[in-house]
Ligand code: SR1
């Protein structure tokens with residue numbers, strides 16, 4: 261674990277002096293740090309991120325700060341999250357090769373990871389705001405969720421290995437605590453760090469005044485906190501994905517924890533739905549409909565690819581203690597129905613998590629640029645209202661929205677809703 265007294269946050273000026281002695285970094289960037297160009301580009305909520313460019317090549321250096329960057333040093337946060345992020349990247353690379361940046365070097369004491377520089381990739385959230393399409397996006401993300409979920413669970417892993425891993429990641433306590441509060445709880449009462457667009461007060465009062473809705477959110481929190489089905493990315497939003505026009509990678513798994521399989525898919529779909537609802541503020545009328553339709557297609561592809569890949573892995577890699585062939589195929593009984601029932605439960609969990617994520621990004625501390633970049637406050641309020649109402653529908657009726665067609669129809673209905 262970390263030795264905090266050795267830790268010092270990097271600055272662009274001294275990064276070369278401190279990292280050029282690391283052979284793998286010198287080999288990737290060049291031996292003479294005087295010829296390196298270093299830029300700090302972190303725009304997330306927690307860490308320092310540097311692009312380090314030299315005569316040989318370019319790398320990314322990500323270093324944890326001992327506090328929440330978004331808030332400042334009044335909110336301390338352990339450096340050891342980098343240790344878990346490194347472990348998560350290693351496992352994701354094994355379970356879905358090529359899906360995450362390659363790690364070149366990890367320094368536990370400095371809480372830093374040196375990794376592959378993705379170029380010409382751009383943060384997906386920004387691409388969605390800018391109206392850019394990414395070929396193969398939904399399929400890639402659906403398969404990523406299925407492969408990491410299936411291969412990180414006791415459907416595939418040996419029980420002893422999985423339980424050991426649950427033990428390892430259970431040390432990462434403060435990070436899940438952020439999600440438990442900011443995502444699952446704070447949106448539903450007047451928590452200290454919350455903020456929302458002023459005109460939303462009546463809608464927010466309705467949500468917070470609904471004990472049934474709050475009980476649903478708490479039930480989902482109980483699953484999130486207590487259910488260790490698989491190793492999650494834990495923060496799979498469009499800011500945790502980098503894409504070119506035809507290739508994507510998943511980054512930033514520092515919110516890794518063991519949790520329910522539906523969580524990552526749900527967060528992902530929520531962020532595409534928020535991109536969808538915010539589009540009227542970012543697109544000319546002539547391009548709006550077709551781009552919104554494209555986002556819905558991506559959502560459908562995520563869910564379809566997730567299910568198809570999960571079924572493929574179920575047939576080909578069900579080597580863990582769960583649903584063993586001894587109970588099904590060896591008895592000449594099909595396990596297809598068991599798989600379908602499990603997938604239906606995962607889907608319903610995912611839609612519940614999805615609704616909660618749509619609420620927290622509008623009501624809690626950490627909002628997203630999809631809505632925050634909207635200057636016209638009246639338009640922002642209207643688009644956020646649609647988002648909040650659909651979020652409530654998903655949370656309350658997750659089990660009933662049994663097909664992707666129903667989900668997309670719902671999105672279209674809320675997008676057309678008169679909320680003036
Ligand atoms: C205090 S951290 C706020 C948010 O940033 C991260 O990206 C997670 O989404 C977290 O909820």
Ligand code: MG
Nearest residue numbers: 304495500512
């Ligand atoms: Mg992040």
